[in-house]
Amino acid sequence: MAWDLRKKVAIIGAAETDTVGAIPNITQLGLHGQAARNAIKDAGIDKSQIDGLACAGESVVAVADYLDIQPRYVDGTSVGGSSFMIHVAHAVAALEAGYCNYVLITHGESGRSRVGRGGFGGGAATLGGQFEAPWGILGPPNTFTIPIVAHMTKYGTTEEQLASVAVATRQWATKNPRAMMRDPITIEDVLNSRLIAWPVHLLECCLVTDGGGALILTTADRARDFAKPPIYILGTGEGAENMMISTMHDFTESLAFNRAATRAFQQAGIERSDVDHLMLYDAFAHTPLYGLEALGFVKPGESGPWFAAMNSAPGGTLPINTNGGGLSYTHTGMYGMFALQESVRQLRGEAAAQVPDVKISVAHGPAGFFAASGTVIMTNQA
Amino acid sequence: MSAPRGKPLPQPTPETAPYWEGCKAHELRLQFCNDCQAFFFYPRIFCPRCLSENVEWKPVSGKGTLHTYVISARPAPGFENDVPYTIAIVKLDEGPHLMTNIVGVEQKPENLPAGLPVEVVFEDVSDTISLPKFQPAGAGRNA
Numbered sequence: 001m002a003w004d005l006r007k008k009v010a011i012i013g014a015a016e017t018d019t020v021g022a023i024p025n026i027t028q029l030g031l032h033g034q035a036a037r038n039a040i041k042d043a044g045i046d047k048s049q050i051d052g053l054a055c056a057g058e059s060v061v062a063v064a065d066y067l068d069i070q071p072r073y074v075d076g077t078s079v080g081g082s083s084f085m086i087h088v089a090h091a092v093a094a095l096e097a098g099y100c101n102y103v104l105i106t107h108g109e110s111g112r113s114r115v116g117r118g119g120f121g122g123g124a125a126t127l128g129g130q131f132e133a134p135w136g137i138l139g140p141p142n143t144f145t146i147p148i149v150a151h152m153t154k155y156g157t158t159e160e161q162l163a164s165v166a167v168a169t170r171q172w173a174t175k176n177p178r179a180m181m182r183d184p185i186t187i188e189d190v191l192n193s194r195l196i197a198w199p200v201h202l203l204e205c206c207l208v209t210d211g212g213g214a215l216i217l218t219t220a221d222r223a224r225d226f227a228k229p230p231i232y233i234l235g236t237g238e239g240a241e242n243m244m245i246s247t248m249h250d251f252t253e254s255l256a257f258n259r260a261a262t263r264a265f266q267q268a269g270i271e272r273s274d275v276d277h278l279m280l281y282d283a284f285a286h287t288p289l290y291g292l293e294a295l296g297f298v299k300p301g302e303s304g305p306w307f308a309a310m311n312s313a314p315g316g317t318l319p320i321n322t323n324g325g326g327l328s329y330t331h332t333g334m335y336g337m338f339a340l341q342e343s344v345r346q347l348r349g350e351a352a353a354q355v356p357d358v359k360i361s362v363a364h365g366p367a368g369f370f371a372a373s374g375t376v377i378m379t380n381q382a
Numbered sequence: 383m384s385a386p387r388g389k390p391l392p393q394p395t396p397e398t399a400p401y402w403e404g405c406k407a408h409e410l411r412l413q414f415c416n417d418c419q420a421f422f423f424y425p426r427i428f429c430p431r432c433l434s435e436n437v438e439w440k441p442v443s444g445k446g447t448l449h450t451y452v453i454s455a456r457p458a459p460g461f462e463n464d465v466p467y468t469i470a471i472v473k474l475d476e477g478p479h480l481m482t483n484i485v486g487v488e489q490k491p492e493n494l495p496a497g498l499p500v501e502v503v504f505e506d507v508s509d510t511i512s513l514p515k516f517q518p519a520g521a522g523r524n525a
């Protein structure tokens with residue numbers, strides 16, 4: 001019998017960098033720092049209280065040094081864009097076990113300007129160097145997208161259904177002044193945009209931006225002493241499956257998604273119908289399809305028609321990616337932090353496109369293409 | 383316009399060298415677990431299902447089916463003259479699946495239905511490396 005971790009830990013600070021988009025004058029490490037400072041100010045916490053630190057993309061020690069803090073709990077889990085969901089999961093356990101009292105989770109990425117960041121690793125002798133690179137993979141646009149045709153083949157998912165994800169997400173972005181892409185688009189606009197890697201078009205690919213975000217978590221008893229109402233963690237899950245896209249077990253579903261989603265809902269002890277708001281990391285138009293199915297909101301194969309019915313759009317049955325998502329808001333590379341930030345804003349009532357009466361929000365995403373995954377379920381109800 | 387850079391070439395390791403030696407000989411060879419009685423891919427020091435070291439290299443048929451793919455309209459460095467090109471997952475008749483390119487056919491979705499029977503064809507890209515690619519079965523060796 002697992003420990004009951006529901007509402008034992010809460011988010012007390014949440015903030016992004018001053019701006020997102022193009023930030024050519026700040027290094028990647030500096031973006032971690034700015035996000036952290038903003039989260040510290042948001043919580044109204046003294047920096048000296050922070051004794052736990054987690055981050056991805058930079059060394060956790062480098063971030064500690066930059067902020068001049070000396071944590072006694074560190075989590076350098078760096079599996080890709082949803083590492084931050086996993087950091088939240090680990091922080092819940094660490095805080096409940098008393099390893100530390102306040103955990104700061106940071107993200108900063110100079111994905112667009114590439115200031116002060118190292119190159120991608122991976123040489124010719126790695127598995128990817130031997131079994132993927134020789135066939136012309138360019139990175140996410142023609143690699144992360146390879147599973148889509150398997151989903152189309154098995155379930156009849158169509159190009160128009162995929163395009164509808166981008167259209168619905170853009171509808172949310174029109175309501176968010178910080179979003180990079182704010183002009184409404186149609187299915188035809190998406191399908192007529194430049195072909196990147198059939199069946200994927202430009203408007204079905206995420207943006208490439210600079211930015212960051214940070215969260216501060218503490219135990220529920222301490223959480224009441226800070227500036228903002230606590231956002232309680234109800235459930236978390238994580239999973240890992242395939243190092244390379246070509247080693248997925250079944251290209252119509254992500255086993256990492258399934259693991260993460262299943263445990264998060266088991267831990268939270270809620271029904272899907274209890275969820276008011278959902279963030280599904282959208283690196284490309286298809287990742288929300290895979291996410292919606294893994295989380296159990298629809299049966300496998302039903303996500304295409306579901307999105308085409310505009311259920312996720314403003315006025316729909318389940319608001320999804322209300323910040324405008326990775327497709328239209330911002331996407332630094334490891335976008336998961338921004339999904340968590342929007343969940344917190346919706347639960348606080350601070351979102352640019354606020355959904356009324358959000359009590360439970362879920363943030364879920366992939367990491368390292370479909371390599372790994374993290375899920376966090378949050379509530380503003382004590 | 384500058385000449386394209388070279389394409390990335392695999393660098394075999396002690397674990398994968400027999401695979402690449404097979405490709406050089408234009409024979410697709412995979413590891414077979416004598417305990418599971420099944421092939422697996424990519425090469426490892428043991429069977430990923432049962433962790434048995436009772437594995438051996440065996441030739442496979444080189445036949446399979448097209449499972450999923452993209453047709454890349456944008457080139458990776460070195461692939462400037464190849465666009466559009468198909469990056470595919472082929473399921474081998476013996477079970478495992480691998481990434482490859484589909485060649486010997488115009489790169490259009492209507493020519494590439496999922497389930498299309500394909501067969502291996504080797505492309506000699508250096509003195510030591512030949513890459514396994516796949517073409518529609520019976521299309522002739524014109525890669």
Ligand SMILES: [Zn+2]
Nearest residue numbers: 415418429432
């Ligand atoms: Zn075995």
